[in-house]
Amino acid sequence: MTQQDITDHVPDGGKSSDDQSSTSGSQFVPNSCIGFDVTADFAHFRKVGNNSAKPSYRIPPRTTVAGLLAGIMGMPRDSYYDLFSPDSSAIAVVPKELPHTYTMGITTVNTKADDAIQYLPHERSWQQGAEMLTPKSYVKYDRQRDTYEMLVDPIYRIYVALDDRDVHDELRERLEDSRYHYSPALGLSECIADIRNVDVHSVESASTDVVDSAAYDASTVIPRPGITIKRERAPLYMEATDNGRKTTAFDNITYATGDDRLPVNESRAYTVGEHRIVFC
Structure with a gap:
């Protein structure tokens, strides 16, 4: 998602959770979303631009979350990018506990x-x-x-909504029934994941300027003195090509460390379940 004027996201001075379309020209904001916890003994989300030594993102990139969900539904490789485009999907990831890392030779x-x-x-x-x-x-x-940086015992709360209601409902049913086409994994296929606490939440505007989730859109974040945040450049959206796929947008995965919460523009914050989040 490209950098934009924040005011583009707040028509008429506010937001409405009754609108299925985004408060910006292309961002999709749903009425409700699916929430679930995902965890594994280990996870690895390889950073782009590294070959021999393989460091990992601390938060799964948006493209990784899309791939995880597409695999659960059995979608062919490179077939689901339009489904997870910014104007037809909304995703947020809450790191319930930032994992520590372990370097492993594989x-x-x-x-x-x-x-x-x-x-x-x-x-x-x-x-x-x-x-x-x-x-x-x-x-x-x-x-x-190769040397891999592995995340140990990661736990994430993922919130997702799709504009395609048939696919959205199928995804919810598969998550609730643990009926996966491909076994879910956190990054590497060896990092088999456990999905639990599946629920459906309403999405409401939040009167807060700090959130529990990470942010995939750097323009949402407003750095504040005394709060430590980290940013990791990652792919955001992809599209299929004749030879496979290509990344169409990069942005920063931004998250707060320690006990801090991520400072954001209040107009982009939402209440979902027990968390305050920003969608992308």
Whole structure:
């Protein structure tokens, strides 16, 4: 989302939770939203622009949250970007407890190259399986050991609403019934996640200038003396291309540290359940 004049978000001096459309020209603000807790033993959200050493965002990027939800609904890769565009979706993430980190060496195998893994070579039969158990018998490419920054015991409260009511209702039902097409994970597929406390909340304007959630839109945040905040540059929205996908917008994931709450423009704050949040 690009930087905008804050007044663009407040027509006629205020907001109405009865409006399905955004208070800005493109931001979607719902009447109600789905809320759920998601946690895992470990999480890793790889920062863009790093290859060998792999640091992690502390808060899952918006694109990661969209991918998590699309996987739960079984949507094909690169097919859901319009569904999670700024004018048709609203997402907020509350870090219930900022996780500490642990550096871990992980050995990986390239599985993207054509025929990278050959579990049963044509010239071998299943009766010669003992030889096939050795790495050289089924992997063409060398394993690679990388250093990952892992988040330990993260817990996030995610709030989401979609303008497409059919998809929104399907997502709610799948979350309530724990009926996932693909197992939810926090970043890496090995970081299997546990989803709990699924609920539907009304969205109301909040008379506050501090919130519990992180912010994906830097223009929402108003730094204040005495409050420590951190910002991490991350992809915000994507679109499908002939060769896959591309990022259409970057912004800062901004969050408060310690016991502080994030200072924001009051016109962008909402009450959802027990939390005060900003949507993006």
